[in-house]
Amino acid sequence: MxxxxxxxxxxxxxxxxxxxxxxxxxxxxxxxxxxxxxxxxxxxxxxxxxxxxxxxxxxxxxxxxxxxxxxxxxxxxxxxxxxxxxxxxxxxxxxxxxxxxxxxxxxxxxxxxxxLENKLYLGNQKEYIVDLYTDFYVAKQLLSSIKSTNKIINITASIFANENGLDNCLLLNDSKNVIEALQGNIFMLKGNTLITPPVSEGCLNGVMRKQIVAIARSIENIEVVEEVISPFELQKADELFITNVIMGVQPISRYRKKDFTANFSTLLVQKLNEFIAN
Known part of the structure; x- marks a missing residue:
């Protein structure tokens, strides 16, 4: 009983x-x-x-x-x-x-x-505001890169985002570096360089992350690198966006006092949809 x-x-x-x-x-x-x-x-x-x-x-x-x-x-x-x-x-x-x-x-x-309502990826251009979540940190280890059912950090951070009028939060690892968003991987465009944290930093080894890296490397004049992203680098970016297999690419419109464009992420969405059509 x-x-x-x-x-x-x-x-x-x-x-x-x-x-x-x-x-x-x-x-x-x-x-x-x-x-x-x-x-x-x-x-x-x-x-x-x-x-x-x-x-x-x-x-x-x-x-x-x-x-x-x-x-x-x-x-x-x-x-x-x-x-x-x-x-x-x-x-x-x-x-x-x-x-x-x-x-x-x-x-x-x-x-x-x-x-799902839509077959194709939309690349939603509505206002999308994010900030850092600093109450808890993701361990920089192999277990953090897999999709286990232990998602308590994502849950508490989602509640934090909802309470503070945010659309998403960016998670930090125990070295205080930015590794991912609540529901996907994070990418940062600076000039012609597209940056995403390496899996060794503790981010999810995302399936859409892999597709975006491959697509971006096929675009002329774009350099793709996997390197550490500190919180101080975010406001120097031209674009920030989040990726996962359900939403595809979600552009970030604002982080703190910085507004971002979405030209490159829009191009990525077009190329993703071309893949689906084929």
């Missing part, structure tokens, strides 16, 4: 009592975008998921092929009639048993899906 919200009920009636994702954050996840029955950047998502599972010492089932996971995601999206434009999330968690030390490294998975 357990006490659930003031009522004594059977433990078997609440699946959370044995769920390691709930009890310990012992899980990883991937969020993907579907367009016309196709999962965008599927291979990158798959290999990041496999890498994350290995880092957490999870046992990868023999049937966990890229084709199998694609089939499972598309099957759910088709059932929910969201196959043409949707976001889907697959969460992989270690099976029941043990406390901090698991009794098994086998896994289960859960997939959810919901429709």
């Amino acid at each position: 357990i006490n659930f919200n003031g009522s004594i009920v059977s433990q078997d009636s609440n699946l959370l009592t044995c769920n390691r994702a709930f009890l310990y954050g012992d899980a990883v996840f991937e969020t993907v975008k579907l367009v016309d029955s196709k999962i965008l950047f599927l291979e990158d998502h798959y290999f990041r998921l496999m890498s994350s599972m290995r880092i957490l010492r999870m046992e990868i089932p023999m049937n966990f092929t890229m084709e199998y996971l694609e089939e499972q995601i598309l099957m759910l999206a088709s059932t929910k009639n969201t196959i043409n434009s949707a976001r889907a999330r697959i969460t992989v968690y270690r099976n029941d048993g043990g406390y901090y030390l698991p009794k098994t490294n086998t896994v289960s998975f859960l997939i959810t899906a919901e429709s």
